[in-house]
Structures are given as C-alpha cells and as structure tokens.
Amino acid sequence: MMESLLVANRGEIARRIIRTARRLGLRTIAVYSDADADLPFVREADEAVELGPAAPAESYRNAEKVLAAARRTGAEAVHPGYGFLSENAGFARAVQEAGLVWVGPAPDVIELMGDKINARNAVAAAGVPVAPGTPEPVAGEAAALEAAAAIGYPLMVKAAAGGGGMGMAVAHDEDDLRKQYAAVSGFAERLFGDPAILLERYYAGARHVEVQILGLADGAVIALGERNCSVQRRNQKLVEESPSPCLDPDLREQMLTAAVQVGKAVGYRNAGTVECLVYGEPGAQGFVFLEMNTRLQVEHPVTEAVWGVDLVEEQLRVAAGEPPSMDLTTLRPRGHAIEFRVNAEDPVRFLPGPGTINAWNEPSGDGIRVDSAYGQGNRVTPAYDSLMAKLVVHAGTREDALARARDALATFTIAGPKQNLPFFTELLDEPEFADGSYSTALVAQMRATPRKGS
Numbered sequence: 001m002m003e004s005l006l007v008a009n010r011g012e013i014a015r016r017i018i019r020t021a022r023r024l025g026l027r028t029i030a031v032y033s034d035a036d037a038d039l040p041f042v043r044e045a046d047e048a049v050e051l052g053p054a055a056p057a058e059s060y061r062n063a064e065k066v067l068a069a070a071r072r073t074g075a076e077a078v079h080p081g082y083g084f085l086s087e088n089a090g091f092a093r094a095v096q097e098a099g100l101v102w103v104g105p106a107p108d109v110i111e112l113m114g115d116k117i118n119a120r121n122a123v124a125a126a127g128v129p130v131a132p133g134t135p136e137p138v139a140g141e142a143a144a145l146e147a148a149a150a151i152g153y154p155l156m157v158k159a160a161a162g163g164g165g166m167g168m169a170v171a172h173d174e175d176d177l178r179k180q181y182a183a184v185s186g187f188a189e190r191l192f193g194d195p196a197i198l199l200e201r202y203y204a205g206a207r208h209v210e211v212q213i214l215g216l217a218d219g220a221v222i223a224l225g226e227r228n229c230s231v232q233r234r235n236q237k238l239v240e241e242s243p244s245p246c247l248d249p250d251l252r253e254q255m256l257t258a259a260v261q262v263g264k265a266v267g268y269r270n271a272g273t274v275e276c277l278v279y280g281e282p283g284a285q286g287f288v289f290l291e292m293n294t295r296l297q298v299e300h301p302v303t304e305a306v307w308g309v310d311l312v313e314e315q316l317r318v319a320a321g322e323p324p325s326m327d328l329t330t331l332r333p334r335g336h337a338i339e340f341r342v343n344a345e346d347p348v349r350f351l352p353g354p355g356t357i358n359a360w361n362e363p364s365g366d367g368i369r370v371d372s373a374y375g376q377g378n379r380v381t382p383a384y385d386s387l388m389a390k391l392v393v394h395a396g397t398r399e400d401a402l403a404r405a406r407d408a409l410a411t412f413t414i415a416g417p418k419q420n421l422p423f424f425t426e427l428l429d430e431p432e433f434a435d436g437s438y439s440t441a442l443v444a445q446m447r448a449t450p451r452k453g454s
Contacts (some may be wrong), residue, residue: 009081011373166236245436353418
C-alpha cells in the first residue's frame with residue numbers, strides 16, 4: 001500500500017476518501033479552491049494545497065495545478081473521486097507518467113468507455129444487449145433523419161462525449177428530431193468540445209438500474225449487486241436504492257453476469273459501474289446497456305451498506321496491486337439501503353439555491369449514515385454542483401429502510417440555502433415509490449400533478 005494520497009476533489013467525496021485513507025494509515029493531501037478554504041475536507045486532511053479561484057477550470061479541473069500539488073507534497077498516489085478529472089484519460093496518463101499511482105482504471109479503458117459510441121460497440125461485441133441505434137456518430141441532420149427512420153421513434157438523442165445525465169433529449173417525431181439534434185449538438189460542442197451525436201431507441205417507462213463492478217488486481221472482475229437510480233430530475237439522480245425493487249431474480253442474475261462480461265471484455269481494474277435501462281414488467285423484463293462510469297459513483301454508499309465493504313479501500317488495494325480485503329467465497333448482500341441526495345435546490349422546480357448555512361443538524365443512529373460536504377457557517381457556492389450531503393439508511397428489509405428514512409428525514413435540519421429535503425418526504429408518500437414500481441418518469445409525473453394543499 002502507498003503511504004500518501006492526494007485527493008483531487010472536494011466536498012463530501014473528498015471527506016469520504018480521506019476518512020478511509022487515514023484509517024489505513026495513509027498521509028492525506030487535499031487540494032482546494034479559494035471558495036472552499038473553510039470546508040471540512042480541507043481541515044480533515046493532513047495537508048492541504050490551494051489551487052486558485054473558484055472556477056473549476058482554474059482549480060479542480062486544472063490538471064497541471066493538481067499535479068504540481070502532488071509533486072510539491074510528495075504524494076505517492078492520486079484519487080480523483082467523481083466528476084472533475086475522474087474520467088479524464090489525459091489526466092490519468094499524466095499521473096502515471098509523473099511516477100504516481102492512479103487510483104482508477106487504465107487510461108485506455110477510460111478513453112474507450114468514455115465515448116458512448118465506442119463503449120456501445122465494445123459492449124455489443126462482448127455479447128451484452130444494447131438499444132437499437134447508430135454504431136457511429138450521425139453526420140448531420142439529414143443523416144440523423146435517415147437513421148431515425150430505420151430505428152423508429154421515440155429516440156434518445158445523446159452527446160457521444162456526454163455523461164452524468166447531460167447532453168440528452170427525447171425526439172418523438174421528425175420535427176422533434178430536427179430541434180433536438182441542433183440543441184444537443186450545440187450543447188455538446190459548448191460543454192464537451194465535441195458535437196458528435198448518437199441516436200438510440202427510447203424506452204418510455206424504463207427503470208435506470210446500474211451494476212457495481214470491481215476489477216481486482218489479479219484480473220478477476222466481480223459484481224457487487226445493483227442499484228436502482230430511477231428517481232431523477234433532468235436525467236440526473238436524486239435517490240438510489242439497493243437491491244432494486246423492480247427486478248425479478250432471473251433478470252438480476254443476467255444483469256450481474258453481463259456487467260462482469262463488460263468488465264472482462266475491456267480489461268477493467270478498480271471500481272466501475274455498468275449502467276442499464278430495464279424495460280417491461282416483472283416476468284417479461286429486458287435490459288439494454290446505457291453507459292459505463294469508470295470511477296466511483298456518488299451512490300456507492302448503498303452498495304457499501306448492503307455488501308459490508310469499503311469501496312474506497314478496495315480501490316486503493318487494487319491500485320496498489322493488493323488482493324481485496326474481503327473473503328469472496330463468503331461475500332453476500334444483506335438487507336436494503338436507500339440514498340437521498342440532499343441538494344441546495346428548491347424542492348419543486350429543483351433550481352439551485354446556494355447560500356450560507358445558518359443551521360445544520362444531521363440525523364444519527366443505527367442504520368443511518370450522512371456523508372456531508374458542509375456544516376453550519378459554511379457557504380454553498382454556485383460554482384459547483386449543488387450536492388450538500390448524502391443521507392443513507394440501511395435496514396433488514398425495504399419496508400424497514402423506508403421507515404428509517406422517514407424518521408431520519410424528519411430530524412435532518414438545514415437552514416439558509418434552499419434544500420430538497422421536503423421533496424424526499426413527499427416522495428415517501430408517493431404510491432409508486434412506496435411499492436417499488438416507479439420508473440424514470442416518476443418525478444415528472446409528480447410535478448405534473450398538483451401538490452397536496454396547493
């Protein structure tokens with residue numbers, strides 16, 4: 001195991017990585033922007049280096065500054081967390097070329113799976129089902145219309161270089177496709193520097209289910225169950241749970257097997273997630289590959305709770321060439337876990353609501369975990385993602401986990417910035433969420449129906 005680790009991230013994920021690294025005896029190094037100087041992760045690291053202004057391009061996305069901090073502090077390894085530079089193959093290569101340990105998959109694998117079209121083709125070649133779609137970028141609007149006629153509507157219009165739910169839109173007919181093609185291509189050019197577009201069949205009423213894989217140092221790939229991530233707004237996740245209540249046992253086994261196939265096909269090492277869409281009803285379900293995230297996921301704590309593993313520790317062990325800490329012959333899931341992403345946003349329209357935190361009281365107790373980025377007196381800045389904390393509950397059954405979530409949400413108090421805690425209380429009363437039958441359309445359906453008392 002390495003002796004020192006630089007965490008190239010911020011907020012709750014930086015705190016979470018630092019916590020495990022220090023437990024393992026590693027010297028921890030944080031990097032931070034001037035907007036984050038007072039946040040807990042900076043204080044909790046053994047050493048901290050300021051990168052510069054709040055703008056990500058001047059701080060957390062600036063590879064040269066991050067590497068300079070690693071060299072200056074004598075870091076032996078770099079953990080990227082998620083977001084920022086975590087799926088930047090060029091940064092991963094630069095870390096390795098500097099003689100440091102990269103806590104993640106090989107740069108070539110990041111590059112392959114980061115391109116939706118190449119990833120789709122690689123997965124299909126491994127025998128994993130993919131949605132009907134274009135095997136190459138569509139070259140202009142006319143080509144998109146021609147391809148759409150062969151695939152059929154509705155279609156998902158996707159930025160080939162996109163991720164995290166960004167750069168996606170649904171087209172229901174030709175006129176809609178013309179509009180969405182121009183919008184998504186322009187967005188992709190601005191945000192990702194690549195206007196390439198992929199078309200895929202759109203599955204209305206589908207569930208978003210992902211499988212956690214871990215590629216071990218000896219080349220083996222294992223699956224640590226699945227997570228249902230179907231509570232989404234603007235294609236971005238709000239709530240995740242494991243195991244997924246929508247899967248029948250046969251389909252679950254098929255998905256876990258397929259995810260391991262994907263990992264083996266690309267020579268995957270370290271933690272990764274194979275994301276899928278599940279369509280149909282129990283007894284007549286199917287799934288298709290959606291994308292692969294070559295990093296730790298925001299929602300990894302639900303897997304940790306159910307499987308009793310520390311995924312960050314396992315990441316560090318793989319990066320160091322060590323065997324896993326757990327006994328794979330006895331590893332089994334237990335109970336049910338649910339994660340709620342507590343964001344600084346209003347609970348109705350989900351628009352950002354940054355501000356200074358005047359009060360912060362977290363729930364605690366058996367089966368309750370809070371991974372937080374902030375505390376009382378800290379300011380949530382609009383420069384970054386609105387995530388303030390993750391509330392994770394774990395119990396023996398889904399029903400008990402829902403009851404525990406209700407109690408925990410009732411005692412979680414945040415004053416100052418707008419926050420979406422009231423939405424989660426509303427969600428727990430939604431019949432489709434309560435019985436586990438919900439799809440990715442749930443939040444839109446809730447907001448299309450007048451709220452109680454309005």
